[in-house]
Amino acid sequence: MSEHVFLEMSDVSMTFPGVKALDQVRLDIREGEVHALMGENGAGKSTLIKIISGVQQPDPGARILMDGEEVQFPNVHASIKHGINAIHQDLSLFPNLTVAENIYLGRSKNGKVDWKECDRIAVEALKRLEVQMDIHELLGNLSVAKQQLVAIARAISLSSRLLIMDEPTAALSFSEVRMLYEIIRKLKKENIAILFISHKLDEVFEVSDRVTVLKDGKYVGCKDIGELNESTLVQMMVGRSVTYEALNQESYAAEKVLEVRNISKEGNFKDISFTLHKGEILAFTGLVGAGRSETVKALFGLNPPDQGEILIHGQKAELKNVTQAMKHKIAFIPEDRHHEGLILNMSMEDNITLSILNQMLGKSRFISSRKRAGISGEYVNTLNIRPGQIYKMAKNFSGGNQQKIAVAKWLVTKPDILIIDEPTHGVDIASKTEIHKLLKSLAKQGMAIIMVSSEWQEVFALSDRVIVMRHGRIVHEDSTRDGDQNLMMEKAILGEVKA
Numbered sequence: 001m002s003e004h005v006f007l008e009m010s011d012v013s014m015t016f017p018g019v020k021a022l023d024q025v026r027l028d029i030r031e032g033e034v035h036a037l038m039g040e041n042g043a044g045k046s047t048l049i050k051i052i053s054g055v056q057q058p059d060p061g062a063r064i065l066m067d068g069e070e071v072q073f074p075n076v077h078a079s080i081k082h083g084i085n086a087i088h089q090d091l092s093l094f095p096n097l098t099v100a101e102n103i104y105l106g107r108s109k110n111g112k113v114d115w116k117e118c119d120r121i122a123v124e125a126l127k128r129l130e131v132q133m134d135i136h137e138l139l140g141n142l143s144v145a146k147q148q149l150v151a152i153a154r155a156i157s158l159s160s161r162l163l164i165m166d167e168p169t170a171a172l173s174f175s176e177v178r179m180l181y182e183i184i185r186k187l188k189k190e191n192i193a194i195l196f197i198s199h200k201l202d203e204v205f206e207v208s209d210r211v212t213v214l215k216d217g218k219y220v221g222c223k224d225i226g227e228l229n230e231s232t233l234v235q236m237m238v239g240r241s242v243t244y245e246a247l248n249q250e251s252y253a254a255e256k257v258l259e260v261r262n263i264s265k266e267g268n269f270k271d272i273s274f275t276l277h278k279g280e281i282l283a284f285t286g287l288v289g290a291g292r293s294e295t296v297k298a299l300f301g302l303n304p305p306d307q308g309e310i311l312i313h314g315q316k317a318e319l320k321n322v323t324q325a326m327k328h329k330i331a332f333i334p335e336d337r338h339h340e341g342l343i344l345n346m347s348m349e350d351n352i353t354l355s356i357l358n359q360m361l362g363k364s365r366f367i368s369s370r371k372r373a374g375i376s377g378e379y380v381n382t383l384n385i386r387p388g389q390i391y392k393m394a395k396n397f398s399g400g401n402q403q404k405i406a407v408a409k410w411l412v413t414k415p416d417i418l419i420i421d422e423p424t425h426g427v428d429i430a431s432k433t434e435i436h437k438l439l440k441s442l443a444k445q446g447m448a449i450i451m452v453s454s455e456w457q458e459v460f461a462l463s464d465r466v467i468v469m470r471h472g473r474i475v476h477e478d479s480t481r482d483g484d485q486n487l488m489m490e491k492a493i494l495g496e497v498k499a
């Protein structure tokens with residue numbers, strides 16, 4: 001890594017109605033370094049990235065220097081011209097085009113594609129990454145990890161000096177994350193700098209050289225990773241220390257709320273049986289693609305099984321659709337909260353109270369705005385949703401705060417059984433502990449909770465029992481208090497599956 005700072009930004013501010021998303025922020029990037037951008041939900045990380053990549057324009061007064069020369073990024077093309085490429089979480093690729101076409105994208109002249117050139121560019125870019133891939137395969141047929149590699153190949157084929165990644169490991173399995181780290185190391189060797197957003201401390205310590213921290217839209221500091229440890233980094237982000245408390249010390253009731261008997265669904269999951277008790281938090285873990293989400297969706301009528309039976313409070317239950325599931329007082333908070341969880345063009349208040357509008361009627365039989373504001377405000381406080389503007393559209397909240405709104409939306413229904421898929425995905429460390437405490441207190445009040453989580457620390461800190469899945473089957477079940485953590489992780493990764 002060279003010490004040469006090629007990108008320097010200062011006095012970067014960005015004002016949205018009612019919110020100063022960035023306030024006189026600065027950032028500098030050295031050639032070939034891996035630079036992590038960190039901060040709590042709503043700190044301004046995505047906004048800063050959008051400004052660097054020309055998607056958004058800062059308030060007047062911002063200074064951007066490339067190799068000491070003042071530049072502007074009025075649009076995405078301008079920033080690409082300066083060698084800056086951003087890979088967003090949705091990857092912005094086309095599933096109906098081939099790998100080669102996706103890498104070549106945007107280079108056709110007068111609407112004509114030079115197919116030889118297209119293949120040549122794709123082969124060369126993938127070779128630089130030392131990745132084997134059929135360039136004529138449709139992108140949509142590839143795993144998310146491979147699609148991400150295509151996005152990286154595309155970026156470096158545009159002669160990137162800075163590659164920006166927004167939570168790049170969010171949808172990757174354990175081995176795919178290792179593969180991405182390898183790619184990052186290769187890019188460093190080519191002197192390409194990486195700027196990435198992450199909420200995962202272990203990953204930041206593993207791959208980054210320097211870290212810039214933002215808080216409430218303000219610059220807190222930039223440090224070499226060697227100068228920091230987990231606790232000092234959290235202190236910079238949150239302004240206080242946050243401990244990851246082990247909450248799995250409570251005992252749950254003997255009363256069985258849910259019994260699942262040998263449910264199977266072709267190509268999804270096979271022979272799944274388990275019991276969930278009143279007040280229990282049961283974790284489903286395993287690698288991405290192990291069939292956990294498909295299994296829990298079956299319990300909410302979203303992916304009904306072909307075989308087996310489900311009992312609720314000892315009675316056989318039909319769970320063929322969401323309406324039936326809701327009648328049984330089951331709530332489901334999906335992992336993909338953007339597409340499945342929220343109505344982005346509605347306000348936070350609308351989203352939170354949507355499923356309980358019948359409880360919001362006032363004396364006049366009209367919906368009481370006082371009641372709606374009251375209940376929304378309650379969840380704003382409990383989940384620390386920032387900013388606490390209940391009339392703000394869901395789409396205008398930061399990613400992590402959108403997660404919290406989706407959580408609130410289902411918690412208001414006061415379900416008997418709560419199913420939550422990756423409860424703290426994209427949520428910062430301070431809010432993470434708040435969500436953990438909230439789930440624990442709901443369990444204490446008698447709610448039975450199933451959570452799917454890929455984060456081992458979360459599984460062991462929060463759940464009472466854990467089920468490990470692999471290739472659509474249960475390979476292990478244990479109590480988190482007595483269970484052997486290493487054995488469970490081994491089972492998830494290597495576990496033998498009975499035929």
Ligand SMILES: Nc1ncnc2c1ncn2[C@@H]1O[C@H](COP(=O)(O)OP(=O)(O)OP(=O)(O)O)[C@@H](O)[C@H]1O
Pocket residue numbers: 016017019020021039040041042043044045046047048386387395396397398399400401426
């Ligand atoms: N289009 C918009 N309109 C209004 N406010 C916005 C808009 N986009 C972002 N904001 C606000 O700007 C602030 C910073 O948001 P940003 O998405 O940059 O945060 P972040 O650090 O990336 O958070 P997260 O970790 O949750 O993704 C937040 O308060 C957010 O509500």
